[in-house]
Amino acid sequence: MALGLDRDALLFEFPDIHRDAVLRVEFQRTLRVPDDGKRHRLPPGFGRFPLRAVDDLDPARVPGDWIKRGGVAMPMWQAEACWLSFSSPNGYPFLLKVAAGKVNAVNGKPWDNAPDFADQDHVEVPGQPWLDGFCVSKGVVRQFVAMPLGAGYTAEEQVAGKAEHGGVQLLAHPIKAAIWEERRAAREAAICPVPFDALAIPLPPPAAAPAMAMGLAPGGSIVQEIARPREKPDAWDLLARSRCFVHLANSLAWRAITGEAPPTVPPTAADYARAGLPWFEWYADQPAKEGSSILAALKSVFALGAEKGETPLPENESFDPPEPIRLGPAAKERLDGRW
Structure with missing residues (x-):
């Protein structure tokens, strides 16, 4: 197993399993949708967040727990949003678990290295092209929004009652090599049609220093399905795994940590919508997972801020979204277009 960086993307590589076993994970900068009670469509990506290997940073400039955990570091402004992009360049299937502060983003349970097949705690790639937030109900996620640890807003603090991670x-985890080889042989012999895992899925176009540790908190609601698994549990090679801890640093401290300027603050969602720029809608071709009751019980940043008498979300202006651009294998072509 190998973990690497390629142009600010994480690469999970399993050359000992199969040469095709490569998983790519990107953290996309994006608009923070308003937390206004509406369900918003998928916001665009504005390019990748910069990722830096912790081992390459000056140990005197980073917290000690970063050194212990390894992984990579990434800057985010307070109240900035992100989404995760998943792809397998060769179509090789992967089981992927995602957590924020060691709270599982799919089922809300505490982190466990072992997959939970009874109460789905993972996504399959290909199949799930991205993840924008915490799965709170069927077809709805609450957007990932960066907040400082210790302020009480993160999912970790709301679920675990402490700011630790x-x-x-x-x-x-990759699929077993024998299964992949069988599918490749069948496809090359034209015995079966192209499987779902060979579909090309388009992405929305991109349009111990004073480091403040950050975590992810639930923001506004986004229409997004978490696809139910297609693979059987015994299809996965559970003896082969690769993990990565992604440390979030407040962008104000990024220069002190890395010597680099952080990315600029993205535009507001309302300004983006007023400019007539596109939003997106994903049409999946498989059943969606039910939401997590644990994650559904979390208070959004806006709601918790109101209880505290604080305004943690600047520029939370609501707006009327335009007709979204439809993506995905189940999307229907529309002959009339937009007038």
């Missing part, structure tokens, strides 16, 4: 945790 922060960041994002990822764990990947």
